[in-house]
Amino acid sequence: MEQKRLRVFCIGLNNHWLSHWVSRPDVQVAGVSNRYGEATEHCADLPQFEDIRGALRLLKPDLVTMVTPPSAKTCMETIRTVLDSGCDIYLEKFRPQSWEDGATMVSLSRSTGRQIAIGESYRFDKYVEQTKQVILSGRLGNLEQIVWRCQRPSIRAGWMNGYEHVMLEDLTYHHLGVIHYLIGAEQFKQVFATSMLLSWSIEQSPSVVSLLAQSNEGLNLNYYASWAAHGAATSWLGEFQLDGSEGSLQLRSDGLVFINRDGEEEKIAPDDTYGFELREGIVNEFINACKQGRKSDLDISSFQPVIRMIQASLESVRTGNKVDI
Numbered sequence: 001m002e003q004k005r006l007r008v009f010c011i012g013l014n015n016h017w018l019s020h021w022v023s024r025p026d027v028q029v030a031g032v033s034n035r036y037g038e039a040t041e042h043c044a045d046l047p048q049f050e051d052i053r054g055a056l057r058l059l060k061p062d063l064v065t066m067v068t069p070p071s072a073k074t075c076m077e078t079i080r081t082v083l084d085s086g087c088d089i090y091l092e093k094f095r096p097q098s099w100e101d102g103a104t105m106v107s108l109s110r111s112t113g114r115q116i117a118i119g120e121s122y123r124f125d126k127y128v129e130q131t132k133q134v135i136l137s138g139r140l141g142n143l144e145q146i147v148w149r150c151q152r153p154s155i156r157a158g159w160m161n162g163y164e165h166v167m168l169e170d171l172t173y174h175h176l177g178v179i180h181y182l183i184g185a186e187q188f189k190q191v192f193a194t195s196m197l198l199s200w201s202i203e204q205s206p207s208v209v210s211l212l213a214q215s216n217e218g219l220n221l222n223y224y225a226s227w228a229a230h231g232a233a234t235s236w237l238g239e240f241q242l243d244g245s246e247g248s249l250q251l252r253s254d255g256l257v258f259i260n261r262d263g264e265e266e267k268i269a270p271d272d273t274y275g276f277e278l279r280e281g282i283v284n285e286f287i288n289a290c291k292q293g294r295k296s297d298l299d300i301s302s303f304q305p306v307i308r309m310i311q312a313s314l315e316s317v318r319t320g321n322k323v324d325i
Helices: 015-022 052-059 076-084 101-112 126-137 158-162 166-183 278-292 300-319
Strands: 006-011 027-033 063-066 089-091 116-118 143-151 188-196 208-215 220-226 239-244 247-252 255-260 265-268
Touching: 006 015, 006 052, 006 278, 015 027, 015 278, 027 052, 052 076, 063 076, 063 278, 076 089, 076 101, 101 116, 101 300, 116 300, 126 166, 126 247, 126 255, 143 166, 158 166, 166 188, 166 208, 166 220, 166 300, 188 300, 208 300
Parallel strands: 006 027, 006 063, 063 089, 089 116, 143 220
Antiparallel strands: 143 239, 188 208, 208 220, 239 247, 247 255, 255 265
16 A cells, blocks of 8 residues: 655755755655745645645645744744644744744644754764764763864855854854764753954854863863864864863774774764765654654753753853853
């Protein structure tokens, strides 16, 4: 017997997101809503709806997903509409008007009994997954230090100026999401942050960030990221070093390397059969959670430690002080 396809209602029309849904053979995109006024040529053959509440009532979708373009902010009114209609909502990414929206979303989820999940694509990366397996194996011993560096060149993108601190609120969000997946961001209890606007930055939102964070158990995070870097750039994920009592695991430009206490290096090959990466990984997780009737691993309540850490970092930037998370 042929398995019934999942009926999906897509809010927001960014093709880089919508294309993953329409390409899935186990999905039927039952309708779309152009909530953010985007170009529609790539989805002209799909049923379009202006009234989201009416569309939900008519279509009765199995899954509702929303993508917010970089030039906009996540619409809390739309989220309330979906939850009040008895549906869960799966977001490609969290682009809040205020980072306090995170706590509001947790409250909404609890009061309605519906799920809000937030996509975090960088964790669906074969090198990240291999790093997770090394940590779980115990080869690093007691983890004591994380050093993270990401360097991207300055770009012309006017949407950046819609953020108070674009690197901290956009790209750092992904990196902290990976750290949360690897070791749990709730370990960090205090953070000190700086955010700078360099004279050669093309756009005017500060795009160079440094974070120092500590846990009560002696784990230290040293994080640096620039969206106005000169010279060689790293990948969007960046490069990192996890130092433990028994060795170090480093992600370099040429891959993962384990270094034992004697300084001997071992190349760690990722699993190339890892089938769903980046946005494709988010879509796959959302679909599986819906089919299996479970809470997604990307549920807002699970992601709150990252949101709180960004809130605390923003407060540290404004005050110039260490801030408890």
